[in-house]
Amino acid sequence: xxxxxxxxxxxSLRQEVRSASYRWDNxxxxxxxxxxxxxxxxxxCLRHGETLQSCGPGQALLMLEGGPSEYLYPAGSDRPWEFTxxxxxxxxxxxxxxxxxxxxxxxxxxxxxxxxxxxTIARLYEVKGFQDRYHACELLSRxxxxxxxxxxxxxTEGEIPIRQxxxxxxxxxxxxxxxxxxxxxxxxxREHFSRVFHEKTGMAPAHYLRDLRLQTARQLLQGTKxxxxxxxxxxxxxxxxxxxxxxxxxxxxxxxxxxxxxxxQEAAS
Numbered sequence: 001x002x003x004x005x006x007x008x009x010x011x012s013l014r015q016e017v018r019s020a021s022y023r024w025d026n027x028x029x030x031x032x033x034x035x036x037x038x039x040x041x042x043x044x045c046l047r048h049g050e051t052l053q054s055c056g057p058g059q060a061l062l063m064l065e066g067g068p069s070e071y072l073y074p075a076g077s078d079r080p081w082e083f084t085x086x087x088x089x090x091x092x093x094x095x096x097x098x099x100x101x102x103x104x105x106x107x108x109x110x111x112x113x114x115x116x117x118x119x120t121i122a123r124l125y126e127v128k129g130f131q132d133r134y135h136a137c138e139l140l141s142r143x144x145x146x147x148x149x150x151x152x153x154x155x156t157e158g159e160i161p162i163r164q165x166x167x168x169x170x171x172x173x174x175x176x177x178x179x180x181x182x183x184x185x186x187x188x189x190r191e192h193f194s195r196v197f198h199e200k201t202g203m204a205p206a207h208y209l210r211d212l213r214l215q216t217a218r219q220l221l222q223g224t225k226x227x228x229x230x231x232x233x234x235x236x237x238x239x240x241x242x243x244x245x246x247x248x249x250x251x252x253x254x255x256x257x258x259x260x261x262x263x264x265q266e267a268a269s
Contacts, residue, residue, distance in 0.1 A: 005090050005137060006089070006144075007133065008121065008125060008130075008140060009031065009033055009088055010086075010125070011084075011085065011121060011122040012084065012122060014084060015083055015084070018079075018080040018081070019073060020074075022073040023070060023071075024071055025070045026063055026066065026067045026068070027068050027070070029065035030065070030066065031065050031066075031087075032089070032092060033087050034062075034064055034087070034095040035062075035065065035086070036062060036085065036088075037055075037060060037063075037083050037086075038083055038085070038115060039057055039058070039060065039081065039083045041081075042056075042079040043077065043079070044061070044073055044074065045072050045074045046104050047070045048068065048104060049068065051184045052181060053184055053185045054074075055105050058107060059107055062098055062099050062102075063104060086122060086143075090140075094144050098151065101151070103184075103185070103186070109150065112146070112150055117142045117146050121136070121139050121140065124139075162196070162201065165182065165197060168185070169208060173209055173213055173216070173235075174235060174236045176236060176238060182205065194206070213235045214235070214246060214247060214251075217232070217234075217235040217237070217247065218251075218258070220235065221258055222259075222262050228255050228256065
């Protein structure tokens with residue numbers, strides 16, 4: 001009989017992946033353990049049903065083996081995903097409740113108690129430094145308590161950390177994300193996210209995302225000779241047609257006309 005309530009299965013202090021072949025289907029795993037994976041740089045993704053959520057720097061994945069989810073390196077990404085991960089048993093109900101309250105992708109302070117506990121556990125695992133099984137159990141309990149405190153303190157259910165939402169849009173606007181995905185990352189509906197975002201910033205998130213993409217596209221038109229289609233893709237637009245329509249609506253002329261005007265102005269100066 002196992003007299004340790006929480007038991008560490010395996011861990012890695014720092015791992016880096018850069019291939020789309022990195023993909024784990026939790027539904028096919030039979031150990032029924034919990035997985036905690038914190039991103040340091042780059043990004044990964046969590047798929048739950050039809051919803052795909054990004055997990056970038058300062059965010060962690062909370063998952064259960066046997067659950068209907070998978071995590072993966074995003075296809076088309078050009079940056080390595082660097083993370084620390086833990087796999088442990090005995091905490092299924094606690095992790096399930098954290099996921100229910102806060103979602104499978106959570107925001108954590110890189111210098112907070114939860115990340116500190118995670119680092120300690122992973123470091124001791126790699127050097128075989130645990131005093132005994134009870135030592136690992138104690139540290140895992142500390143991690144779970146720290147997670148509960150930090151997540152509950154950051155926001156109550158349905159509340160959105162707008163500063164983090166704005167930063168997320170700024171950091172990821174060049175990818176083909178949509179507001180529904182972003183809202184899912186904060187465990188709220190698109191409608192609720194849009195309403196709160198507008199209340200706090202004075203702008204609908206879809207308009208804010210579009211403006212970020214237009215500003216990026218404008219800089220690329222001015223500073224590069226990239227084809228219009230490539231600029232549209234690099235700015236996060238779904239197609240060159242969509243980009244041209246949005247650009248003309250915002251600036252009164254098509255991207256080709258804007259680039260020609262810039263060229264004439266530079267030649268005359």
